[in-house]
Amino acid sequence: MSKMHVSASVNGEPVEFLCEPQQSLLNVLRDELNLTGTKEGCTTGDCGACSVMLDDRLVCSCLTLAAEVQGKSVGTIEGVANGDTLHPIQQALLEHAALQCGVCTPGYVVAIKALLEKNPLPSESEIRYWLAGNLCRCTGYDKIITAVQDVAQQMAKADKNAGEPA
């Protein structure tokens, strides 16, 4: 079977790759593009370790066919920090000790960012339900939830300040 040619944007940069029709986006990201920050925990859409953005939608890259991203933009964990500055979400997870083994963390960063873009000040239960697709076996979720609450406040405040005339 001949491979498919796909052009897309990954973390804002144009990317071209060849893939098998049945190959998952996760597989292409990790094995073809060497973007191993996106993790594989199950390949069945149950753990969220493989979370990425497809245009403005949060998806499990293990359930997305690589061929589907033709002409679209993919956002992975590698594109979240801005140059040498961590994203506030990343900083908050660190400060709250919200990771133990850390293998779930890239998926959380991407999923939390998607949440706060949609809903800048979510309630605790909105956070818990939004993140129900991201499994973490180490933390019991407590510190992750607290970190999200904290960073949502900070970001909302920063936005407000930025919006006010100097």
Next chain:
Amino acid sequence: MSEAVNFKYIGTRPVRPDGVDKVTGRANYGADANLPGMIHGVVLRSPHAHAIIKKIDLSQVRLLDGIYAAVSGNDFPEVSSGSMGGEGGGDYKDLAANIMARNKVLYHGHAVAAVAARTRELAVEALALIQVEYEILDPVMTLDAAMAEDAAILDESMFTQGVDPKPKYPSNIASRIEFKRGDIEQGFLEADIIVESEFRTPTVHQGYIEPHACLASINEGGQATLWCSTQGHFDVRAASAKVLNMDLCDIKVIPSEIGGGFGGKTVVYQEPVAILLSRISGRPVKMVMDRDEVFRASGPASASHTRVKIGARSDGTLTAMSCWMAFEAGAFKGSAIMPGAMCIFTPYKVANFYIEGFDVVVNKPKVAAYRAPGAPQAMYACESLMDELARKLEMDPLELRLVNAVEEGVQAAYGPKFNAIGFRECLEVAKQHPNYTRALKEGQGRGVAAGFWFNVGMQSSAEVHINENGTVMVIEGNPDIGGSRASMALMAAETLGVPYEKVRVVVADTENAGYTNVTGGSRVTFATGMAVIQAAQDIISQAKQRAAATWELDEDQVDWQNGHAIPMPGVNADVEPLSLARIAANSGRTGGPLLGRASLNAKGAGPGFSVNIAEVAVDRETGKTDVIGFTAIQDAGKAIHPAYVEGQLQGGAAQGIGWALNEEYIYDEKGVMQNAGFLDYRIPVASDLPKIDTHIVEVANTAHPYGVRGVGETPIVAPLAAVANAVRDAIGVRITELPLSPSRVLESIDGA
């Protein structure tokens, strides 16, 4: 260590040294490494739970284009029996047979053959060309079935150990153990009240999010390099050498970052297979399990059956405790029955106890350690019955435990006398806790339970290198599974008196760190921490020597304060304090670089006690239980990085809640697991859980310079019974089998 000690760094909550890499996706886990020319290995697994392998034919698969190697059990050397030691225990012969079945398959998913191919997809396709002829046997799937007189026998050479006279016939009961003290019959005669019941828990999985993964590469001289996700790379080296009959020094194991283990990554599965495939193919071989394989062929933790009987006087004083307990070991002997039996009554002072335990093989994957192995199952039984006892006595359940709680100086059920322990303190905190007394609504319930784990010491090595600008490198050998680099850095900073930010911690491979036992047993902060402290003290004594030489003083005229050498009080010397940085900068002139080291076999791991308060709401229509409040109280000795200690308490609580409410392996009548994925084996998700409140008690462990006792394992021990007791409180009926799934709860409500 008294409360008055003022620590500068210990007890603070800095960002972990490896944090940035872990929030940006830069950290490399088991499946994240690649090498040029790398090929992919996959395993053919048994479709039967119990069968004899009559024949395996690899000839067709070997002919396929793109296949570089194919192996079965016949391609591995014979391995003779010998104890593996360590936390998981076990026997090398069984380990070898678990890695690749020899004559028999003993569970659905047991490895039968392996193939390495250009791509993973090709390797998976090629598996279909392997022909295996099986003679199918009856699967033995439960303790009752395995222990029955007429049970099908897994291993004809297994005769029950620990019974006298030696049995005539083989059995699925690998061993029988017994512990006792006092006169159990007399103890029950002295009781005013006796309660008894039996409890069952299912097979559960550790559920780490990262599947097992490794990358092996062997050169033409037979020297292998193995990159893998493990809790203990020295143990991977030892096991791989044994299984492949290689020299230890021909295997270098580089630990990747590890995506969870909880005990399940203390054993090897595919690592030796990858080395063998690499040797045959001459190429690097990567092997990554999929989630289905993780469930079917790694972990899990024992299913258990425990009968308990407790006698007490009317004032609550315990007079006798006895139990009969059986643990499933899976396909090969070696469940955690021993620690389970040693734990079950340990929190209590009781003059008379009798414990009988059985290690039983069944056609399920060989169990692996899971956080406080054996203790959650054992304590679930004991603490559930203690709850019933409190109800019968109409006594507050915490008060009942306080009346009987062990304390310093008491001889533990498992032998030694307790040093300072914090059990009573935990119980007192629980009693005063607002979550213990706040009002509950109709349909809600509250339960408490105690937890205990021994904690271990074992062997660790550490080096401390001082860079030429005075910054500090700590080199140690324990994979960082939950923030241990931060704890090591804090202890090094505290000891040396240099800022935390100036310390870097390296988890080095088997060729760059001294021998170190696994990250497990709640030992790392305690034992490896002790090695780091001693290595730092070694630096201090060298730095003092250098300062003394510079100042032309005697060494004992120099003191070390806040990261500086200073003259001892009373020494008359007109000199400026010398910082570690100054001493390091001058080290070329005073004798060369500063390099401290320590290695030890740590003794005196302080036991860990906990008390949990669970609050639940049970929906009487659906039988669904929601945990609405959870409070974990535990003695940490001294919390080096309190946020990571809280994290251990919270993570263990979540796992214990999952064990209590949803998690279980479900098998069909042929012994095939029906729920080998995260959709159907449901671990708690964020929306299933409430906030988990924590309270860290600190009763210093006198055997550790900063008072540390291990904290990683105790947190999973109490939640099972705490939740079960809360459900009992909510519905008025005691369910004696986990998980407390909606259907089971509904049945009990309806039956009541």
